[in-house]
Amino acid sequence: MVKKEIEKNDFKNLLKKGGLKSTPIRLNILEIFSKNNKPINADFIFSKLKGITDEATVYRSLSSFEKCGILKRIDLRMSSIYFELSDINHHHHIVCTKCGEIEDFKESEIIERFLLKIVKDSRNFKNITEHSLELFGTCRVCN
Ligand SMILES: [Zn+2]
Ligand SMILES: [Zn+2]
The missing domain is CATH 1.10.10.10 (Winged helix-like DNA-binding domain superfamily/Winged helix DNA-binding domain)
Structure with missing residues (x-):
């Protein structure tokens, strides 16, 4: 209460x-x-x-x-x-393209570091201000 x-x-x-x-x-x-x-x-x-x-x-x-x-x-x-x-912890999504089931997954340091490396290696971009990452596939029920 x-x-x-x-x-x-x-x-x-x-x-x-x-x-x-x-x-x-x-x-x-x-x-x-x-x-x-x-x-x-x-x-x-x-x-x-x-x-x-x-x-x-x-x-x-x-x-x-x-x-x-x-x-x-x-x-x-x-x-x-x-x-x-917007006010929740940064995370990403996995979506089932058959039934629409959505799952969150947490930001991982590996992904974060990988993204920084992409920008570092980029010819035209100096920084990223935000990113989103959605994975698409099929869930265990639809598979
Ligand atoms: Zn599904
Ligand atoms: Zn989410």
Whole structure:
């Protein structure tokens, strides 16, 4: 109970930092993101908020969250757009191209060092400011 209160306040701060007013719907959406530790799309959120809000409001909220940097767009090569909270530990994704199962994997030092080497060896680039890494394949169920 106490933990939930803290989370709600965190979301309020997040919205404030993004220059957005706290509304029940916005707080609900952020709560859904923090409860589901994987990229989610508008359909998923709408299914959780059915009867509480309409699709247009969900889409509008997602777009303003993305603009102010609360959410990060993840390209999973699916027909819909997936988002994740920007404020979580840097990590990457593995996606099943058959059923859409998504798994996170943590950043590893080897990957990080490898990326730095790529930039060091590059003729035209001096630094990288960010990167994303998504792997595509089939999960154990679909294989
Ligand atoms: Zn993720
Ligand atoms: Zn699968």
